[in-house]
Amino acid sequence: MMTIAIIGSGNVGGALAQRFIEVGHTVLVGARFPLSEKSIKLATKIGEDRFTSPARAVAQAEVIVLATPAMKTIEAVQELGDTTGKVIIDTMNTVRGMGPAGFSNTTDAILANTATHDVVKCFNTTGFENLLNPQYGEQAADMFVAGDSQWGKTVATQLAREIGFAECYDLGGNDKFTLIEQLALSWITLALFQGYGRGMAFAVLKR
Ligand SMILES: NC(=O)c1ccc[n+]([C@@H]2O[C@H](COP(=O)([O-])OP(=O)(O)OC[C@H]3O[C@@H](n4cnc5c(N)ncnc54)[C@H](OP(=O)(O)O)[C@@H]3O)[C@@H](O)[C@H]2O)c1
Numbered sequence: 119m120m121t122i123a124i125i126g127s128g129n130v131g132g133a134l135a136q137r138f139i140e141v142g143h144t145v146l147v148g149a150r151f152p153l154s155e156k157s158i159k160l161a162t163k164i165g166e167d168r169f170t171s172p173a174r175a176v177a178q179a180e181v182i183v184l185a186t187p188a189m190k191t192i193e194a195v196q197e198l199g200d201t202t203g204k205v206i207i208d209t210m211n212t213v214r215g216m217g218p219a220g221f222s223n224t225t226d227a228i229l230a231n232t233a234t235h236d237v238v239k240c241f242n243t244t245g246f247e248n249l250l251n252p253q254y255g256e257q258a259a260d261m262f263v264a265g266d267s268q269w270g271k272t273v274a275t276q277l278a279r280e281i282g283f284a285e286c287y288d289l290g291g292n293d294k295f296t297l298i299e300q301l302a303l304s305w306i307t308l309a310l311f312q313g314y315g316r317g318m319a320f321a322v323l324k325r
Pocket of ligand 1 (some may be wrong): 185193
């Protein structure tokens, strides 16, 4: 079992915190104090004793999940303390150009501003409701991961399967960070702008 620090306690951070606890991991939430309404809402579900500062959560964890607004990427990673030897899973997306200044995607900004090289992008390609429950009838949705870190991809893939995704497809290395954000933008476009609604998810068919 892993100790996981979740930074950002909103829709995505809250959903992943709940599911990782349900499947048996130790979860700490690195939050801002005084706790926001979002953090308090999550604390009522998972317990306030899990909430601490980002640096304290990271110090105790082997895996860090980043789920803050993309615009706040650099600000958020500067609060993490020493990330050497830890895996960072980036769940964020630059939507409508609102991302970290000077970077085309959030994961490159994390890599440029942290000590660890084990940074992968995962859990970003679908809505938070699907993170809470990826099951659609008999079939489960698929997840996707990208990054150069094989260890990071192994960890993200294990977590994705544990919380109920059928498969976690490897899209490639760090050069695919923008591609995997585009996959998220495709989900957002279909769900929100083309009228299919948030109750939809991607699954790969194979012969
Ligand atoms: N919503 C989705 O369905 C979805 C799906 C996939 C990926 N994503 C991506 O996931 C990310 C989070 O989305 P969300 O919907 O979960 O957002 P959200 O509900 O607005 O939550 C954002 C969280 O980030 C925290 N935060 C903001 N600025 C921070 C900072 N400087 N340092 C530390 N924490 C900070 C907020 O803290 P406070 O509570 O203290 O304000 C809040 O808990 C975004 O990049 C989004 O593109 C979203």
